[in-house]
Amino acid sequence: MPPVVKLSVDADEVPVWRAALARAFAEAGLAVELRLAGETVAPETVSYLVYVPSGPVRDFRPYTGLKALLSLWAGVEKALANPTLPADTPLCRMVDPGMTRGMVEYLVAETLRHHLDLDARRCGPDGGWPQTAPPLAGERRVGVLGLGELGAEVARTLAGLGFVVRGWSRTPKRIEGVRCLAGAAGLDETLSQSEILACVLPRTPATENLLDARAFGLTPRGATIINAGRGELIDDAALLAALDDGRIARATLDVFRVEPLPADHPFRRHPRVFATAHVAAFTRPRSAAAVIAAQIARAEVGLELLHVVDRARGY
């Protein structure tokens, strides 16, 4: 009997995920019974639940035969907050190569935009000709907060473009060309030495409000903040105050405490905030479905699952 895989995603995303998973299972030569949320299937017969927190399955208790809960999102704080999450079933976060590439592209594009500030060099109808040399990446200190799958690749890419890169993470890491720091002292060095600070940390109790008034007091005057991790990493009021007194010159924000970002939120109107709709780290169905297929194939032959969430640390 092939294992039963149940897909629980938002209704409008079912067609694209069904197609991507069917293709990935076929390409992996993996025989499974794929069931959608609306299809009749006895919960206790489901071996793998492919899942987003906003989908229809919210109560895991009937799924007594689960071998793994496979998240389609990289961030798992909402899955962990579900009180019905079984204690002994592995929860895997999504590490999607497509998502990693998307995150790298977003952060490199925004880092270069702030670094070169070409918009300020635009030759418009006023007839100006502002011909001054832009800075070079080798003169620009960039910090990356978070050196997991996403942050490590971001730091490596920025270093490859010539930036002077510091990276900070909870546990010590090694990345060629990047000064890797950890712990409280490492955080303070990263904050105080980063003219552009790119943040890709997960949301955990230890990262909430990491970027608060104290942090903005340590960054170089006129620094730029880019947040593509989670909205809760930033103390919104402290960031607005730092923007208004010039300690922080600009911010690019892709994630927010409340999403969609409320229509009346000051981030939408601040002239030096560039806000986007949580687009930096999209799960890409094609590459993510291949990851799901690979995870199930591993589990079915008794190999360890990859990217199993450590519930104590929160990711």
Next chain:
Amino acid sequence: MPPVVKLSVDADEVPVWRAALARAFAEAGLAVELRLAGETVAPETVSYLVYVPSGPVRDFRPYTGLKALLSLWAGVEKALANPTLPADTPLCRMVDPGMTRGMVEYLVAETLRHHLDLDARRCGPDGGWPQTAPPLAGERRVGVLGLGELGAEVARTLAGLGFVVRGWSRTPKRIEGVRCLAGAAGLDETLSQSEILACVLPRTPATENLLDARAFGLTPRGATIINAGRGELIDDAALLAALDDGRIARATLDVFRVEPLPADHPFRRHPRVFATAHVAAFTRPRSAAAVIAAQIARAEVGLELLHVVDRARGY
């Protein structure tokens, strides 16, 4: 007797170049007599002229003892157009690592800006939340026209970021990860397969008006043009017509037929043209001065000069 080096640059640039050259000569352990344009020096005693076409030296005939004419600019079409240029004195174009990095940063920044189009995804005061996945570089075809010192590094860097890169040059080249093309058929493939076309060609009789109505008829509908080579590569009227009928969606232009770009030029007002003041390929005094010192050091010990201009091909 140390060789006499004469510096001929615009008056306002003399201090920065004098300092950079003095430092570079000292670091290279090179003994030279550095003379500025205003200083008395018998022209026939000058061994090396460090030169920009807009500087005070316009008549090379009195400089009968020149071992080399060392341009501080990468583009040498103006030097070659000077009728007093001695036929048998090597003219060296500037290949400045700082300029190369600057060009790479400018073109990667603009390529990513057009590729991701994050400005169109901005969450502003209208309350919108445009949450759609940006494209990935692996799905984006980019062309680089010109694969010399600058273009090769641009193509290599874009390929490293995951773009599907074609490159075109006069003579065949090999660059890992880049589909290198040459000749007329290669040009047409590059034009027809590039959603974003980055141009870094030099100005020669063969490249003038390369991007004309025929070229814009070959590019994919909605393509983006980025020109950081020379203004003469583009037929301005043809580009404006292609922009207005949508065949070309957008253009980033850093170089123009007349610079500074005239205040009434349509490129300054066109909503889909982003113009900058010839800032992509600035010669950086510190790294360029080191190149000048290295060239003189080579010549003084009898080694061949680097980057000697081939006057028949024009660069």
